[in-house]
Amino acid sequence: MKNAISIDGIAKGFQQKKVIQPLSLNIEKGGVFGLLGPSGCGKTTLIKMIVGLINPDAGKVTVLDHEVPNEALLMDVGYMAQSDALYTELTGAENLEFFAKLYRFSKKERRERIQYAAEIVQLTNDLNVRVAHYSGGMKRRLSLAVALIQNPEILILDEPTVGIDPVLKQSIWQELERLSNEDDKTIIITTHVMDEAERCDKLAMLREGEIIAAGTPAALKTQFAAETLDDVFLRIGGGLK
Structure with missing residues (x-):
């Protein structure tokens, strides 16, 4: 191989x-x-x-x-660092939109990728909240969504x-295994x-x-x-x- x-x-x-x-x-x-x-x-x-x-x-x-x-x-190559590199004055959605634009997706592709990444990390209902108000775990989840955004x-x-938390951790691992398999x-x-x-x-x-x-x-x-x-x-x- x-x-x-x-x-x-x-x-x-x-x-x-x-x-x-x-x-x-x-x-x-x-x-x-x-x-x-x-x-x-x-x-x-x-x-x-x-x-x-x-x-x-x-x-x-x-x-x-x-x-x-x-x-x-x-x-x-998608990369999720150990420390969160996020724009805390922006919302979760604005962070994902910013990173999606770096990869020159069309507007439709950006919308689809943001929806997919947010669903994987269970942040869909919190996308309009400023990242400054996210908990540490929510920031980690958003960082993972950013790493997934360009479909690397x-x-x-x-x-x-x-x-x-353990429930979300299990969900994330299931998606990682699906992506690899x-x-x-x-x-x-x-x-x-x-x-x-x-x-x-x-x-x-x-x-x-x-x-x-x-x-x-x-x-x-x-x-x-x-x-x-x-x-x-x-x-x-x-x-x-």
């Missing part, structure tokens, strides 16, 4: 501290790929290099056959369900939550900027003779915090 993302020997440090040790990773097209690890292990830094927000000190990242960063990937081939989500989207998600990691098709476990194990959840548990992914981390010697 062709790779959606190829990471070749990338490394990154900040203020003389190595955040990402030299690592390589291939992520195939289609399916949900999880980056699992404790806070501070380098997940967000790795994600930012994949989307081209920061440059690696060494190595290269290729996304859909384009070396990152590349403007040609604008329509093909690759969806990259950094801790997308933090602060979201029915629409053949490639979805990359960072998490430190084991029940989410279990739902991923494949995983890479990170600790201190290194990939310490990779494979399907079932294969990892078999490889390390473990009943749970928590046990896998403990067997490797890097329990989650």
Whole structure:
């Protein structure tokens, strides 16, 4: 199967501290790929290099056959950051309209995409409320809607369900699985939550900027003779915090 993302020997440090040790990773097209690890292990830094927000000190990242960063990937990659990048003085609808216009949709397409994204995150009834009045969970949901707005081939989500209630979290995961299975989207998600990691098709476990194990959840548990992914981390010697 062709790779959606190829990471070749990338490394990154900040203020003389190595955040990402030299690592390589291939992520195939289609399916949900999880980056699992404790806070501070380098997940967000790795994600930012994949989307081209920061440059690696060494190595290269290729996304859909384009070396990152590349403007040609604008329509093909949806990104939800760990911190919400929203215009709080605008309403939810105005935020979605603003981002939809960036992708040069027709008025009809914008309306359809906004309706779809709002329904997925259950914000339809709150679109006319200023984002300044949204709760933290509502802002996370709006950020996810923004990432979905352009119907990207690759969806990259950094801790997308933090602060979201269990019922909505289940609904969002069902849609992510539908997108990967029915629409053949490639979805990359960072998490430190084991029940989410279990739902991923494949995983890479990170600790201190290194990939310490990779494979399907079932294969990892078999490889390390473990009943749970928590046990896998403990067997490797890097329990989650």
